[in-house]
Amino acid sequence: xxxxxxxxxxxxxxxxxxxxMNEYDIGSVVVTKEGQPVGIVTERDIxxxxxxxxxxxxxxxxxxxxxxxxxxxxxxxTVIGAAQLMIKRKVKKLIxxxxxxxxxxxxxxxxxxxxxxxxxxxxxxxxTLQSE
Amino acid sequence: xxxxxITLQTGASAYDAxxxxxxxxxxxxxxxxxxxxxxxxxxxxxxxxxxxxxxxxKETDVSEIMTRQVIVGKPDMQLVEATKLMFENKVKxxxxxKGNQLVGLVTLTDIARVTSVDEKTIELVEALSNMHMIxxxxxxxxxxx
Numbered sequence: 675x676x677x678x679x680x681x682x683x684x685x686x687x688x689x690x691x692x693x694x695m696n697e698y699d700i701g702s703v704v705v706t707k708e709g710q711p712v713g714i715v716t717e718r719d720i721x722x723x724x725x726x727x728x729x730x731x732x733x734x735x736x737x738x739x740x741x742x743x744x745x746x747x748x749x750x751x752t753v754i755g756a757a758q759l760m761i762k763r764k765v766k767k768l769i770x771x772x773x774x775x776x777x778x779x780x781x782x783x784x785x786x787x788x789x790x791x792x793x794x795x796x797x798x799x800x801x802t803l804q805s806e
Numbered sequence: 807x808x809x810x811x812i813t814l815q816t817g818a819s820a821y822d823a824x825x826x827x828x829x830x831x832x833x834x835x836x837x838x839x840x841x842x843x844x845x846x847x848x849x850x851x852x853x854x855x856x857x858x859x860x861x862x863x864k865e866t867d868v869s870e871i872m873t874r875q876v877i878v879g880k881p882d883m884q885l886v887e888a889t890k891l892m893f894e895n896k897v898k899x900x901x902x903x904k905g906n907q908l909v910g911l912v913t914l915t916d917i918a919r920v921t922s923v924d925e926k927t928i929e930l931v932e933a934l935s936n937m938h939m940i941x942x943x944x945x946x947x948x949x950x951x
Contacts, residue, residue: 696853696854726828
């Protein structure tokens, strides 16, 4: 359930980050400053804040377009709770943290098979589901 | 189902597509010709096929970068079937076709919404689901390839 989340420093360029996202087939990257997560950059952010504004992807840094603050959750949140939070906050990815420790990322795509799979799984905490 | 037709002229650029997607807060556009599905363009396509390759978005035609092999669903399909189809084909957007005409679009986000809330909200969401299309107006000379 919890997948390792790719991270990049806030001074990294959008071009290099886009290449990494395409290579790993991922839709987002957590942005860090001195090792601590400070924001997130998604495909939508890149298109909205760089592409459409004709900024140079080789010169624009992640901190210039990232979304912040991060929407984070604790691992004991249930599957249904995570899905409802995504809908409420209009995000499709949630960063899972335990204190200061970054545990991973859970996306809407991850949750859908669990939401449809009867009633009991919906109410399980994320941390009890097997990590990929 | 509410139909929300967004149109682009033939020869629309990747830049035009991004503007349209940003303006409407959507993650994909379906290219059609007289209602028939020609292709689909997603955020990932734009990042892989334009940005990473450092192509000029104003000089890149949508027809060059869209996916032409489109996985589609039928209007009478059950949500479970649609979800299974999307997961099997690793897609998150499913244009819905009746005959050879585009009639709607279902996304994984739509499915998540209806499966995580109560019955009353499910009915409301289903009634308000949107469709987004690129309508290609073409002359005999200009055709999508």
